[in-house]
Amino acid sequence: MNTAGGSGRPRVRTGYGVVEGRTGPDGIAAFRGVPYAAPPVGALRFAAPEPPAAWDGVRDAGAFGPTAPKVPYPPKFAALLPDPEVPGDDCLNLNVWTPAPAPGARLPVMVWLHGGALTRGSSAVPVYDGAAFARDGVVLVSVNYRLGVLGYGLFPDAPANRGLLDQIAALTWVRENIEAFGGDPGRVTVFGESAGAISVGALLGAPRAAGLFAGAVLQSGAPEVLAREKVRTMVRRMASLLKVPATAKAFAATALPDLLAAQGAVLRRSGPLTGGPAFGLVTDPETLPGDPLGAAAATEVPLLLGWTTEEYRLWLAPTGALRVMDRLGPLTVALARARSGKDRAAVRALRAALPGAGPAELAGQLLTDRLLRDPLRRLAGARRTAPSFLYEFGWPSGVPGLGACHALELGFVFDTLDVPEASWLAGPDAPQELADRMHAAWVRFALTGNPGWAAWDGNGPPMVFGGPQRVESVEPAVTPPVTPPVLP
Numbered sequence: 313m314n315t316a317g318g319s320g321r322p323r324v325r326t327g328y329g330v331v332e333g334r335t336g337p338d339g340i341a342a343f344r345g346v347p348y349a350a351p352p353v354g355a356l357r358f359a360a361p362e363p364p365a366a367w368d369g370v371r372d373a374g375a376f377g378p379t380a381p382k383v384p385y386p387p388k389f390a391a392l393l394p395d396p397e398v399p400g401d402d403c404l405n406l407n408v409w410t411p412a413p414a415p416g417a418r419l420p421v422m423v424w425l426h427g428g429a430l431t432r433g434s435s436a437v438p439v440y441d442g443a444a445f446a447r448d449g450v451v452l453v454s455v456n457y458r459l460g461v462l463g464y465g466l467f468p469d470a471p472a473n474r475g476l477l478d479q480i481a482a483l484t485w486v487r488e489n490i491e492a493f494g495g496d497p498g499r500v501t502v503f504g505e506s507a508g509a510i511s512v513g514a515l516l517g518a519p520r521a522a523g524l525f526a527g528a529v530l531q532s533g534a535p536e537v538l539a540r541e542k543v544r545t546m547v548r549r550m551a552s553l554l555k556v557p558a559t560a561k562a563f564a565a566t567a568l569p570d571l572l573a574a575q576g577a578v579l580r581r582s583g584p585l586t587g588g589p590a591f592g593l594v595t596d597p598e599t600l601p602g603d604p605l606g607a608a609a610a611t612e613v614p615l616l617l618g619w620t621t622e623e624y625r626l627w628l629a630p631t632g633a634l635r636v637m638d639r640l641g642p643l644t645v646a647l648a649r650a651r652s653g654k655d656r657a658a659v660r661a662l663r664a665a666l667p668g669a670g671p672a673e674l675a676g677q678l679l680t681d682r683l684l685r686d687p688l689r690r691l692a693g694a695r696r697t698a699p700s701f702l703y704e705f706g707w708p709s710g711v712p713g714l715g716a717c718h719a720l721e722l723g724f725v726f727d728t729l730d731v732p733e734a735s736w737l738a739g740p741d742a743p744q745e746l747a748d749r750m751h752a753a754w755v756r757f758a759l760t761g762n763p764g765w766a767a768w769d770g771n772g773p774p775m776v777f778g779g780p781q782r783v784e785s786v787e788p789a790v791t792p793p794v795t796p797p798v799l800p
Contacts, residue, residue, distance in 0.1 A: 345377025409442030427506030470560035509533025517607025618703035624676030648675030699767035706779020710739020
């Protein structure tokens with residue numbers, strides 16, 4: 313039974329004990345740092361997640377819990393992408409924002425999985441504040457999960473895809489506990505961006521996640537797995553630096569600062585456009601038995617899928633790589649065409665669609681097609697039993713050179729443009745009207761399984777938010793809810 317603590321301190325009883333949150337001046341209750349699994353330390357560092365220990369009394373949930381161990385972004389990216397670090401071992405925690413912290417409200421639930429290339433990021437990023445979703449009748453949950461070698465390193469003596477298992481454990485916690493926070497466990501939508509979207513795609517194909525959610529949103533990330541050898545190579549490189557065997561046992565016996573230092577060293581030799589070794593999901597008979605793209609196409613939940621118009625600019629503009637690529641001229645385009653698998657006709661069509669585009673822009677768009685647009689369109693086009701809704705975010709950042717880059721839509725989706733960190737990527741004076749429209753579409757998808765435009769039928773453009781092809785068909789206000797898909 314839920315109780316009230318002191319002024320502005322609501323209490324909720326979970327399956328492990330009572331947590332005490334905070335109610336803001338907007339009336340939204342937030343519970344932060346709630347454990348959904350045991351701390352992954354000692355023998356659990358490379359093990360599947362275990363349930364958290366129950367506690368007596370009242371656990372304070374007023375501040376974000378520890379973030380997963382990680383290395384910082386390089387300085388040029390750290391200036392654009394806030395990534396707070398909260399020390400502590402108990403990093404398998406989540407946060408809940410709710411307008412009605414008590415059973416009976418049966419509100420739809422959205423579970424957020426952050427991006428960061430599966431090596432960085434956390435639920436404590438200020439742009440991910442869930443108050444606007446709660447304001448609009450959605451219980452918002454955001455999740456921390458293991459990153460880098462701890463979550464995705466491949467070892468002969470540890471389960472694969474541990475970060476994915478963490479996410480499944482968090483969704484299981486939501487299924488078992490969210491009703492006490494005013495949520496409906498049968499109306500859960502899981503959503504993520506970049507690595508978070510890749511994770512959502514994997515959850516669509518993970519047998520252990522079956523039945524844990526009724527809808528999914530993939531923002532700038534497509535279902536994918538890496539070749540096992542690519543992931544093993546990262547572990548072997550770390551083992552060579554650490555002078556230990558490439559086993560979970562040896563890595564578990566290594567001091568965490570040394571482990572992170574070695575991880576940082578090997579990460580400097582990888583990137584999203586290189587196609588080289590990286591930490592990532594792999595096929596695995598226990599956790600992800602098949603191609604997640606094919607599995608996602610067969611699911612019977614509605615999907616919202618999309619990208620930004622100039623994804624590649626976040627990866628290339630801050631480092632000056634765009635200028636170098638322009639200087640290389642035709643060689644840049646030829647290399648990108650080979651990497652993307654496009655033929656010459658596709659390049660000619662791209663030149664016609666982007667008159668005046670230089671080699672770097674052409675190459676960036678070819679690589680964006682390969683990484684995001686093409687697989688997401690294939691996923692939408694292959695589905696037969698449930699709808700898919702496509703979108704594109706086209707508003708250009710106020711930060712020179714970034715354009716409509718990767719991750720720019722996040723402050724609009726969360727309706728957090730007033731958070732100071734949102735301006736790091738968006739610049740000053742980002743349009744609130746566009747945030748109103750985009751946020752309302754995500755809320756409507758959680759409420760109804762339809763964001764407010766027609767499902768994609770294999771032809772035609774996506775719904776465009778911002779940019780020159782802006783479409784005005786999304787209503788700005790949340791419509792009365794209709795019955796969404798309900799899980800058995």
